[in-house]
Amino acid sequence: MHTKGGVISCQLLHTGRVAQPGIGEHPIVRQTTAPLPPVSSSATPLEQSDQPGDYNWDQIAKLPRALETAEISRLVQDYCLAARNAHKAGFDYVEIHAAHGYLIEQFMCDGVNKREDHYGGSKENRCRLLFEIIEALVAELGPDRVAIRLSPTTINPATGKLYQMYFGVTSSDAEDLWDYAIQKLNAYPLAYLLLTEPRVGALSVLPLDDPSIHQPLRNARFRTLYGGVLIGAGGFTPSSALEAVGANAYDMIAFGRWFLSNPDLPERLLLGSPLNLYDRATFYGGGSVGYTDYPEFSHKQNETVSHYELIEQNLIRAAKNSK
Template sequence: MIFSNFNYGQLELSNRIAMAPMTRSRTTQPGDVPNDMMATYYAQRANAGLIITEGAPISAIGRGYSMTPGIYTQAHIDGWKKVTKAIHDQGSKVFIQLWHVGRRSHESITGEQVLSASAIKEADQVFGPLPEGGFGMIETGEPRAMTEQDIQQTIADYVQAAKNAIEAGFDGIEIHAAHGYLLDQFMRLSSNKRSDQYGGSQENRVRFLVEVMQAVVNEIGGDKVAIRVSPHVMEGFAEEDPEIVEVVKKALVALAPMNLAYVHFSENISRYVEAPESFRKEVRDIYPNPIMIAGKLTKESATVLLENNYADLVAFGTPYVTNPDLVARFKNNWPLAEFDADARLSLYGGDEKGYIDYPEYQ
């Protein structure tokens, strides 16, 4: 089943395997522009039915990691055109992940004070400029609470980024609302202490996400829009949120009429609890449209999710770092090249080494 076609709306995929989004920080400087090396990287991995790119900041203030590819200037659009053409030439489809990290950043990366639902900082580190020069992990900055004007501007930034993505040749966009980034910060109790319509009740804490999604769907169509959530992951937060699962379920009910391309559940990374089978069944009961699951999957565990109808698509992240020909390895039961310490060291920044020099199986 994992190798079967998947069709939904205008999305036609040759298999149900997606390449999950992974930050790699290989852009051309200055300007954080996608380049030929990135086009090669994605084309090598275009055996996936669908590729989801690394997170692309929708604005300078939305940026969280240095050297990540933006989608808010014409240079970004032109750079991404090389990437989308390379992927399409290999017969795959590609969604760009739209990114606003909120408080998970630093003013040396964004150029101004970082934003969040409330002015609450969590101990955290991101990949940014070091005081002594070069890049490495730095502590995040103190956020300020977003005003109503900030919220409306951010919604507009998402819409413009989606339009830019379509101009750049993408088949669709995935909005990152997981991993403690901006939309997740609005949904969680510890980071959202607002007293306006975007804080307090569960309905209010999901409002920003729903407004973003509806605005983008209105602009480019629901079958070109997806969203990533992580209700069972605590990344970016010191403690578990007792309400986040219920809040995400409320979001799913609101998103269902939008007929999205898929909802993407990110699981089993950073600090997490395993998603229980009861949650998978509840999601299917309240959400009728396509579901993608990612998080330390194997070919076998992914197949079980598909066969149990808990997922329509399955995404693989780190296996795609060291196995550009992942689908062929799965089909032929060839061994996978390990994601080892050297591969981890080359994740962020650098050159071709540990990026486009992994061979196909011989």
């Protein structure tokens, strides 16, 4: 990354109650005699679906153990250690993953957090862990070296349900919670704030059939609440990314799936070159297939020699505008 003029971040994530039972098969864990259930803000179980999941995420989860108050300071120090190790390894900055129903969000949302200490109850208390981690990491790495990812989601007035729910995490005060948390982030010298749009697509469909690309932006309102660099992610196409930045909804747009399948994505977007279609069946595990074997685009031949299918960018836009 550095030899090509790039910068790189390391995302720091604690899954909390979403930790997969299979981790108990790790040789180090098997050597212990104490049970190691997943931890969370409270002993609130993750509800299990009766439908088969994707990528083996449908494993039966254990009842989480509520972290003791005295353990939380050690958890913050664990984040510091991870950030320190990332810096030693050459990463330019770290991104705190506080989104998608994982541990930090399990503290922030009262559908999971039933604590009665100073990490539970009010939205200020439920956000305490988030800000303690931010403060510790900024002290460790310095200004503009710490970023954060959040996934705000609020109630759809037409249905009375959340626009998106991640691993069963909900909060009765969602709008007030996210307004408070995002406004308070202005007090910290963050590299950026990345918001996931609440429009997660289907996991087993082709890109053009993905319902998420047809859904409008829900988090653009946070542009008025946060004064730092704001990045959007989730369900963006080349054309909708340009529209979002042009409308000042976001400063930048992050791509995941399209960047995975197109290692030269910035150049392709700039030149309007066709994109490699990604193969979701190869996501989350496995070897090089679907990970490092996506080719760069050959402009001399105007084609990519590989088994991956190409799609013109204007077709992605046409599919979005057709519904």
